[in-house]
Amino acid sequence: MSSSTPRLLGxxxxxxxxxxxxxMAEVHLxxxxxxxxxxAIKILRTDHARDAAFLGRFRREAQSVAGLNHRSIVAxxxxxxxxxxxTGGATLDIPYIVMEYVDGRTLREVLNDSETGTIEPDEAARIVxxxxxxxxxxxxxxxxxxxIKPGNVMLADDGSVKVMDFGIARAIADTQATMTQTQAVIGTAQYxxxxxxxxxxxxxxxxxxxxGCLLFELLTGRTPYTGEPISLTYQHVNADIPLPSSVNPSVPPELDAIVLHALTKDRDERYPDARAMAEDLGAFRGGMxxxxxxxxxxxxxxxxxxVAAARPEGAPLRTEPDTASMPAAPPRRRRSGLGWVIAALLLIPLALLGWYAWSASQGDDVVEVAVPRVVGMDEDAARAELNKAGLRTDVETVTNDATIGEVVAQDPGEGTSVAEGDPVTIEVSGGPDEVTVPSIVGMSRGEAKSALEAQGLELGTVTKEDSPDQSANHVISTSPGVAESVARGSKVDVVVxxxxxxxxxxxxxxxxxxxxxxxALGLDVKVESETSxxxxxxxxxxxxxxxxxxxGRTVTFTVATEPESTTTVTETPSTTSDETTDETTDEPTTDEPTSDPTSTSEPTGGTLSPSPTSTDRPTTDRTTQSPASP
Structure with missing residues (x-):
């Protein structure tokens, strides 16, 4: 194959x-x-492809990962x-995985290119x-x-996040490889x-x-624990958990809490799953x-x-064993010389590890600094001032009439000379013993409970009452009333x-x-009419x-209406002298009675027909007379 012809797979x-x-692998465009x-084509390194067991696991894993379809996973x-x-004619099968190509950078590259080596808290929360x-x-x-580590998370140019390296990560774990057996995981010991x-x-x-380690690094520019691989494993298992805010004071307490819960040593006390941690980050971003x-x-x-030491490294590690939790040793016979030798040999690695951890935390000289005055500042400003002086901050919340969040005391006091990196305990006002009942009228029962708890109060007895003023299960009134002062922790009874x-x-x-x-009762009206x-x-x-x-129901009312209007007809008798107007015939009419000139003064054999008279329409009155007798 000529050098100009690209290598072709599949x-x-x-x-x-x-x-x-x-x-474990190389990635090619x-x-x-x-x-x-x-x-993007990930090709397993040749030296790992010689392991038949690993090849089998890699093949199975590649098939399962190919079934993942999520917007935040590299397809x-x-x-x-x-x-x-x-060389020599032997053949070797090299597995490869073909993936989505993401135009962007890994979080490792983003951190390296950042002036501060960190990402703003809101953006870090979004990414994680x-x-x-x-x-x-x-x-x-x-x-x-x-x-999971910064090198396995891509931040695309459009801001989307992509997680990579599912397949090989699982295959490595399945081999039960330890950090002394392969160099593949040494670079990820921090996580x-x-x-x-x-x-x-x-x-x-x-x-x-x-x-949680990833989020800590995005917020602070460093991992929770630092050092060589053996020291790192010791710290992940035994060392106390540092807070991100001890390295970067601008980290909000909510993110401190989320990181702390994610890094809990006992997995049963940790977030139970990724969704729970994601929901807390979403709540933080939404102000909830x-x-x-x-x-x-x-x-x-x-x-x-x-607290974690500020960069560079130097935080002391707790290496002494927890003797309080150790069971009492039963009486033992005196060790033989050989027994002491064996015990000493077993203790040497632990002693070396402890010495290494201790020595890594020591500086060349102890630097003394003067504690600044932070009483009267708010908590954030006090943290920043102490951090500027090279000191750590421990916070205690106390009951006090001062504004909530204000520092009311510090230990050591202003001007005290202490070693750089030492902690300073500040007492921060949590407000007075008494609080006011918040305005919860109109809230749902659940909203009212949350509002009371946020004020340091508890929801007391809940009573139901008929009322058109609020929807079902919404608060009508409270006891004590809104804005009344009560002791913190008091119960507030509500009527819903x-x-x-x-x-x-x-x-x-x-x-x-x-x-x-x-x-006004919150009901609808329907009207039906009825003659009455x-x-x-x-x-x-x-x-x-x-x-x-x-x-919300409808009330139907039957309402009276007046009867329909009717026409009254009056009938009156008519005579030959009636004065009528005939508007229904073409024959002319006059105001004088009309008679036959041949008729006699008294009719014989004739009949006189009554003609109805109506105001609604004209009528014609006629006298009908039989001929005169000769």
Whole structure:
């Protein structure tokens, strides 16, 4: 093959320039000749491809990862094996994975390019939330990543987040490789969970721990623990958990709490899954409270937790064993000389590790600094001032009439000379013993409970009452009343709406007067008319009748209307002298009576027909007379 002809995998993937290299594989920019799109091709290193057991696991893992389909996971398009011929004629199958090509940078590159080596808290929370959403999806699919770190997370140019390296990370874990057996995981020792460090099985909570380490680094520019691999494993298992704010005072307490909960040594006390941690980050970004158990964890640990040393390295490690938790040793016979030798040999590694951890924390000289005055400052300003002086901050919240958040005392006091890096305890006002009842009228029962707890109060007895003023289960009134001063921790009784209202009998009243009352009860009105001798608009009946009724229902009223108008016809007799006007014939009429000139003064055999008279229409009166007798 000529040097100008690209290497072709699977008959369609052209292998281009090298764009990444890890302990287990190399990543090349590739081109899918069939679909005409750029791809990333991860090719297993030749030295690892010689292990038949590893090859089998890699093949199975590549197939399972190819089934992952999530917006925050680098998509896997294809996988296969490339057969090469070694010197001497032997053939070797090299597995590869074809992935989505992401135009962007890894978080490691982003941190390296940042002037501060950090990412703003809100942006860090956004990025890690998307990482956790990807992990939650992969966990549901039965895959644990096991190697979360900045180098395995891409930040695309459009701001989207992509998690990489699912396949090989799982395959490495399946080999049960230890840090002394392979160099593949040495670079990620800063992020391994305590159970990984102890060689135990891992699960989705192990990914949560690693993600907590990732968030810590994005916020502070350094990992929670630093040092050589052996020291790191010791610290992940035994060292106290540092808070991000001890390195970067601008980190909000909510993120301190989230990191602390994610880095808990006991996985049973950690976030139970990636989704729970992602939800807390989403709540923080939306200005909502995070999980109470997480904030309580921080409150309980704040006074006891150490702080991480500011960069560069130098935080002391707790290496002394916890003798209080050790069981009492039973009486033993005196050791033989050989026994002491064996015991000494067993203790040497631990002693060396302790010495290493201690020596790594020591500086060449002890630097003394004067403690600045921070009383009267707010907590954030005090932290910044102490950090500027090279000191750490421990915070205790106390009851005080000062403004909430104001520093009311410090120990050591102003001007005291202490070693650089020593802690200064500040007492921060949590407000007075008495608090005011917040305005919770109109809130739902759940909202009212949260508002009371935020004020340091508890929800007391809840009573239901019929009321048109509030919707069902919304607060009508409180006892003590709104704005009253009560002792912190007091219970506040509330009355909530039952959702019912009392409906009266409105029969006999005018509908126009009834409407306003019905609307005030939160009910709707329907009117049906009925002819009645009652005054128009009078309520003749209602459905439903008087009694309790749910808010929002419709009350139907039967209302009186006046009868329809009728026409009255009056009939009167007519004579020959009637004066009428004939408007229905063409014959002329006069005002004088008309008679036959041949008639006699008295008619014989004639009949006189009465003609009705109506005001509604004209009529014609005629006299009909029989002929005269000869």
């Amino acid at each position: 008959g369609r993937y052209e292998v281009g320039e090298l764009i990444g290299r890890g302990g 590739g081109h899918d000749a069939r679909l005409g799109r750029p791809v 896997v398009y294809d996988s296969g094996e490339d057969r090469i011929t070694e 939330q998307q990482v956790l959403e990807a992990l939650d999806y992969s966990h549901e699919m039965g895959i644990v990543h096991r190697d 391994i969970s305590p159970e990984q460090a102890r060689g135990e099985t891992v699960d989705k909570r192990s990914d949560v721990y690693s993600t 409270p995070i999980s109470p158990v997480v904030t309580e964890h921080l409150d309980a640990a704040t006074t006891a937790l150490p 709406a039952s959702g019912d209202v009392e409906l009266k009998d409105y029969t006999g009243q005018q509908i126009d007067e009834v409407r306003n009352e019905i609307f 001798s009652e005054e128009p608009g009078t309520v003749l009946g209602q459905n439903p009748g008087a009694g309790k009724i749910k808010q």
